[in-house]
Amino acid sequence: MLEISGLGGLLILALDIWAIVSIIGSAASTGxxxxxxxxxLILPILGFIIWLIGGPRSSKAMA
Structure with missing residues (x-):
């Protein structure tokens, strides 16, 4: 059971890193x-879902 929760944590970490890189590369203001x-960072799962629905995208994705 430890391996399953560990893989879930790694998956969430990878998705959050992807979201953060995309946010930083977006055309949104610094604030x-x-x-x-x-x-x-504060709400890893919920924050990722909210970003996925309405967050800023990287400028490459918009082109």
Whole structure:
């Protein structure tokens, strides 16, 4: 059972890192970037879901 929870934690970590990199690469203002990154760091699962629905995207994804 420890392996399953460990893999889940690694998956959440990878998704949060992906979200943070995307937030930093977005065209949003610095203040908004900081708030989004804090949301993802403080609430890893819920913050990621909120970012996925309404957060800023990287400028590469918009092109």
């Amino acid at each position: 908004k970037k900081v708030l989004w990154v804090l949301l993802v």
